[in-house]
Amino acid sequence: xxxxxxxxxxxxxxxxxxxxxxxxxxxxxxxxxxxxxxxxxxxxxxxxxxxxxxxxxxxxxxxxxxxxxxxxxxxxxxxxxxxxxxxxxxxxxxxxxxxxxxxxxxxxxxxxxxxxxxxxxxxxxxxxxxxxxxxxxxxxxxxxxxxxxxxxxxxxxxxxxxxxxxxxxxxxxxxxxxxxxxxxxxxxxxxxxxxxxxxxxxxxxxxxxxxxxxxxxxxxxxxxxxxxxxxxxxxxxxxxxxxxxxxxxxxxxxxxxxx
Amino acid sequence: xxxxxxxxxxxxxxxxxxxxxxxxxxxxxxxxxxxxxxxxxxxxxxxxxxxxxxxxxxxxxxxxxxxxxxxxxxxxxxxxxxxxxxxxxxxxxxxxxxxxxxxxxxxxxxxxxxxxxxxxxxxxxxxxxxxxxxxxxxxxxxxxxxxxxxx
Numbered sequence: 001x002x003x004x005x006x007x008x009x010x011x012x013x014x015x016x017x018x019x020x021x022x023x024x025x026x027x028x029x030x031x032x033x034x035x036x037x038x039x040x041x042x043x044x045x046x047x048x049x050x051x052x053x054x055x056x057x058x059x060x061x062x063x064x065x066x067x068x069x070x071x072x073x074x075x076x077x078x079x080x081x082x083x084x085x086x087x088x089x090x091x092x093x094x095x096x097x098x099x100x101x102x103x104x105x106x107x108x109x110x111x112x113x114x115x116x117x118x119x120x121x122x123x124x125x126x127x128x129x130x131x132x133x134x135x136x137x138x139x140x141x142x143x144x145x146x147x148x149x150x151x152x153x154x155x156x157x158x159x160x161x162x163x164x165x166x167x168x169x170x171x172x173x174x175x176x177x178x179x180x181x182x183x184x185x186x187x188x189x190x191x192x193x194x195x196x197x198x199x200x201x202x203x204x205x206x207x208x209x210x211x212x213x214x215x216x217x218x219x220x221x222x223x224x225x226x227x228x229x230x231x232x233x234x235x236x237x238x239x240x241x242x243x244x245x246x247x248x249x250x251x252x253x254x255x256x257x258x259x
Numbered sequence: 260x261x262x263x264x265x266x267x268x269x270x271x272x273x274x275x276x277x278x279x280x281x282x283x284x285x286x287x288x289x290x291x292x293x294x295x296x297x298x299x300x301x302x303x304x305x306x307x308x309x310x311x312x313x314x315x316x317x318x319x320x321x322x323x324x325x326x327x328x329x330x331x332x333x334x335x336x337x338x339x340x341x342x343x344x345x346x347x348x349x350x351x352x353x354x355x356x357x358x359x360x361x362x363x364x365x366x367x368x369x370x371x372x373x374x375x376x377x378x379x380x381x382x383x384x385x386x387x388x389x390x391x392x393x394x395x396x397x398x399x400x401x402x403x404x405x406x407x408x409x410x
Binding site (some may be wrong): 008015019020023026027056057059060063064069071075079081082085086087095100104116130132134135137138140141142143144145146147148149150151152153155156157160164166167170171175178179182192195196198199200201202203204205206207208209210211212214215216218219222223225226229245 | 274282284288301317339370379382386393397399401
């Protein structure tokens with residue numbers, strides 16, 4: 001098979017099938033098949049370094065596979081932390097809160113070990129080029145969002161100072177990891193390389209947010225202009241005496257009881 | 260009203276400040292803004308605009324059953340995305356304004372999409388961490404008694 005067609009078949013088409021499967025999952029009619037399609041397509045994207053090794057794009061799939069373990073552990077940990085607490089529905093055992101906290105910390109430590117330890121994602125015998133895209137973006141954005149959440153809690157919530165301080169602490173920890181990477185070399189990437197990619201990560205974050213915002217604004221303008229040009233629906237006639245009598249009779253039949 | 264506006268400004272500041280601090284530390288160590296950063300910003304903006312536009316257009320198609328799938332917003336969104344694609348094409352092919360370390364137009368576009376996939380995954384994971392920790396902090400507090408009748 002031609003290299004271009006192989007890349008299209010094993011990487012790009014599965015990548016396009018992920019949102020289509022998710023749309024199917026979110027619809028009421030064929031939820032299960034949509035989820036199966038999205039998961040199958042995601043697996044195909046993640047194993048693309050083996051199915052179509054000649055394509056450079058598969059480095060993205062390789063990175064997603066590399067961070068799957070820590071990401072799943074983090075999601076499991078956060079689920080336990082949230083639902084092990086004081087929630088009215090779906091409450092877990094209180095030990096889930098502790099095990100969840102440990103799982104989340106371990107997930108972050110695993111990611112740090114991917115930078116400083118021996119777990120660095122290696123693709124074609126070298127560091128995966130997208131790892132140095134992922135790592136600073138994750139650190140920078142989590143620092144930013146935790147600071148935002150901390151201020152939102154104390155600004156909009158009532159008596160939330162201690163919770164706010166916890167989040168501010170997490171923001172400082174994530175910023176501390178980023179600073180450590182800026183000063184100390186990783187096992188496969190130097191501190192200088194990381195600092196260079198910090199700017200690119202900032203450009204990525206602001207560019208992506210601006211692009212998504214512009215797209216949503218465009219969507220809103222398109223929908224608004226369509227809806228505002230629709231003709232007003234015709235008004236219905238007032239009910240006849242017969243219809244009023246019928247409604248009153250129904251209402252009377254429902255009035256009564258002990259009170 | 261004014262208090263609300265001030266709060267939103269503070270929130271934006273809180274979100275921006277950590278990024279600016281990290282970047283400022285990098286500047287103090289001799290780093291700085293280079294052409295590649297502008298190219299990355301432009302590519303990220305245009306790629307996320309087009310990809311998000313396509314996802315929203317898919318949304319129009321899949322969830323418009325009750326409105327009998329009107330054609331006008333679909334065409335409007337298609338034209339808006341087409342404008343984004345034309346701008347991307349123009350900026351990448353003319354004077355290499357947005358061409359990074361790639362051989363040509365096609366490889367730059369494909370690289371942009373994979374780059375968005377990776378940076379989007381990083382941002383989603385960061386959002387998961389921040390939102391999950393926020394809810395964990397909220398649900399971690401023991402139940403408060405708001406009214407005496409609750410006891």
